[in-house]
Amino acid sequence: MKTASTFRELTREPRVEVTLDGEKLCLPDGANLAAALLVAGVTTFRKTPVSDTPRGPFCMMGTCFDCLVEIDGVARQACMLNVRAGLAIIRLPDAQVPNAET
Numbered sequence: 589m590k591t592a593s594t595f596r597e598l599t600r601e602p603r604v605e606v607t608l609d610g611e612k613l614c615l616p617d618g619a620n621l622a623a624a625l626l627v628a629g630v631t632t633f634r635k636t637p638v639s640d641t642p643r644g645p646f647c648m649m650g651t652c653f654d655c656l657v658e659i660d661g662v663a664r665q666a667c668m669l670n671v672r673a674g675l676a677i678i679r680l681p682d683a684q685v686p687n688a689e690t
C-alpha cells in the first residue's frame with residue numbers, strides 16, 4: 589500500500605525508474621532501497637505467513653527481515669540494497685524468512 593510518507597528526503601539525487609508490483613516509481617539513484625521506498629510512501633513490504641500481518645522496515649541493518657522484497661526472483665532485504673535503474677521489486681505476500689538470501 590502506498591500512503592503519504594512521514595519521511596523526507598535529505599538530498600535530491602538523480603532519479604531512476606524502478607517498478608514496485610509492476611507500478612513505476614522514480615527513486616533516488618544509489619539510495620538505500622528501504623529508505624527510498626519509505627520516503628515514497630511504501631510502508632508494507634511483506635506480510636507474515638501465519639497471521640498475514642503487514643510488515644515494514646524496522647532495524648534498517650539487516651537483522652529483522654521485515655523489509656524482505658523479491659528482486660529478480662530472489663527474496664532480499666531492502667535495507668541492504670541500493671536503488672539502481674530497472675529494479676523490479678515485488679512485495680512478498682507471505683515471506684518465508686529462512687529462505688531469504690542476502
Ligand code: FES
Pocket residue numbers: 622644645646647648649650651652653654655656665666667668
Ligand atoms: S529493516 Fe530489518 S532487515 Fe531490513
